[in-house]
Amino acid sequence: MAPPVSLADESLFYGAVLAIYLFSPLSVFSLLFVTVPYGKHYRAGWGPSIPSPISWFLMESPTLWLSLLLLPFGKHRYNPIALSILSLFFLHYINRTLIYPLRLSRFGISGGRSGLPISIVAMAFGFNLFNAYIQIRSITHYTEYGGRAWTCGIWTASRVAIGVGIFFWGMAVNVRSDLSLLRLKAEGSGAYKIPRGGWFELVSCPNYMGEVAEWLGWAVVAWSPAAFGFALFTAANLVPRARSHHKWYLDKFGEDYPRSRKAVVPYIF
Numbered sequence: 001m002a003p004p005v006s007l008a009d010e011s012l013f014y015g016a017v018l019a020i021y022l023f024s025p026l027s028v029f030s031l032l033f034v035t036v037p038y039g040k041h042y043r044a045g046w047g048p049s050i051p052s053p054i055s056w057f058l059m060e061s062p063t064l065w066l067s068l069l070l071l072p073f074g075k076h077r078y079n080p081i082a083l084s085i086l087s088l089f090f091l092h093y094i095n096r097t098l099i100y101p102l103r104l105s106r107f108g109i110s111g112g113r114s115g116l117p118i119s120i121v122a123m124a125f126g127f128n129l130f131n132a133y134i135q136i137r138s139i140t141h142y143t144e145y146g147g148r149a150w151t152c153g154i155w156t157a158s159r160v161a162i163g164v165g166i167f168f169w170g171m172a173v174n175v176r177s178d179l180s181l182l183r184l185k186a187e188g189s190g191a192y193k194i195p196r197g198g199w200f201e202l203v204s205c206p207n208y209m210g211e212v213a214e215w216l217g218w219a220v221v222a223w224s225p226a227a228f229g230f231a232l233f234t235a236a237n238l239v240p241r242a243r244s245h246h247k248w249y250l251d252k253f254g255e256d257y258p259r260s261r262k263a264v265v266p267y268i269f
């Protein structure tokens with residue numbers, strides 16, 4: 001029997017989906033003036049720092065535990081399409097919540113300026129709670145898999161194939177670029193160096209480029225307002241940060257920094 005859905009949950013869900021669309025332009029606007037103070041842009045005054053591996057584990061963890069808690073309440077909890085979409089979401093967050101922090105530890109990146117201010121960890125934790133709720137309820141309950149988007153033969157198959165391809169390409173670029181940066185940091189004993197090779201020859205932040213592509217691909221697969229809202233929010237968060245990173249590289253390395261490199265979109269931006 002399908003679990004009951006309350007009017008309160010329905011209102012909360014649609015309100016939250018609307019909110020993610022409203023947050024996106026607000027995020028772009030605020031990030032034009034304030035760069036989030038961690039990593040290269042670390043500034044004191046945002047609370048005590050938590051070591052990076054613990055920070056990443058804590059702030060990303062709702063995407064795993066809240067998702068698993070909400071799963072049994074979805075009417076599509078046994079639907080293979082819903083579970084396939086969910087598995088891509090989990091794949092990304094198993095890397096971000098478990099593997100990435102373990103890698104940070106392995107490369108000895110854990111304290112001092114490498115820590116994240118507690119206020120940033122709290123905000124990211126809140127966003128991940130909010131987003132896990134929206135995405136899991138959308139996939140496992142509010143999306144209707146009997147509609148045209150899911151039953152239109154060649155169109156459905158092509159859309160899903162393209163989306164899955166973009167998702168895995170983005171994830172490969174994201175994970176490999178993160179790994180290159182961690183190696184670079186470990187080689188330089190914590191000092192910043194100019195990243196070289198692969199997508200770094202075209203953009204300063206291929207890890208962000210990969211992450212934006214991943215969620216765009218996932219939204220093409222999931223084909224829901226909630227998933228497109230998340231893809232939009234990811235771009236609204238990471239494109240301005242890539243711009244700040246790019247500017248930081250130009251200021252720090254001056255003439256040594258490759259002039260043809262863009263911030264996050266090859267040849268364009």
Ligand SMILES: NC(=O)c1ccc[n+]([C@@H]2O[C@H](COP(=O)([O-])OP(=O)(O)OC[C@H]3O[C@@H](n4cnc5c(N)ncnc54)[C@H](OP(=O)(O)O)[C@@H]3O)[C@@H](O)[C@H]2O)c1
Nearest residue numbers: 039040114178181182184185191192193207208211234237
């Ligand atoms: N979905 C989202 O909205 C969202 C938001 C934020 C992050 N993320 C993802 O989380 C991952 C990490 O994000 P991040 O903002 O920490 O990425 P980042 O600024 O590129 O830093 C990644 C790691 O590499 C180190 N590093 C960066 N540039 C370096 C250089 N030139 N030389 C030596 N070491 C360098 C950083 O050290 P420092 O920390 O000391 O700079 C950090 O440990 C990325 O894959 C990103 O896509 C996603």
